[in-house]
Amino acid sequence: MKRLLQIIADGWRAIAQAHRPPDDTSHAVRDFLLPRPTRGFWIRLAVVALLAFLVFRVLLIPCVIDGESMAPTFPVHGFTFCWCGRYWFREPARGDVVAVRFHDRVFFLKRIVALPGETVEFRRGVLFVDGRPLKEPYVHFICTWELPPRKVEPGHYYVIGDNRSQPIERHRFGQVPRRRIIGSPLF
16 A cells, blocks of 8 residues: 555646656746746646636536425525536436426436326325325425326326425426426536
C-alpha cells in the first residue's frame, strides 16, 4: 500500500512539473490563478466546458425547489439535481419521486401513485388505486380531497405531490405522458 501511494505521488509530481514553465517557478500561485493563454490552456478550457455542458444539460439538471407540493419530503425552498439516467433502462414505478417537465425549463417534483391502466380516486381524503386504499407513509398532513374515479391512459402515469393539506383546486396533479418524466431528484 505504501508503495502504491508513493507511485501515485511521484506521478502527480511528474504531471505538475510538465505543466510548470521551466524558466520560472516563483510565480506558481499567480500562474495558477491567471494562467497564460497558451494552446494547451484553450484545449483544456474547451474540454472542461464541453464536459460541464454534457453533465449539467444531459445527466444532472440543476433544479431549484420552490413550493410546498412535496413538503415535508422535500424542503419548501431548496436545491437538487435531477438524475436523468434513472429511467433509461427501466420504467417509473409507483412511489417514485420524479421530475416532470411542465414547460421549457420548468419542472415539478411529484410522486407517481398510479401506473398506466389503473383507476385512481380520492374518497374522504384517502387515495384509492383500483378500488384499494394506497398506503402512503410519506403523506403527513390531513387531506379532505374528493375525486371521482378516473382511469390512467396507456403511456401515462398519475402523479401528485405529498403535501395534500391545501384544497384540491390549488394543486397541479394528474396524468402525465411518459415522455414528460425526465428523471428523479438526486437528493
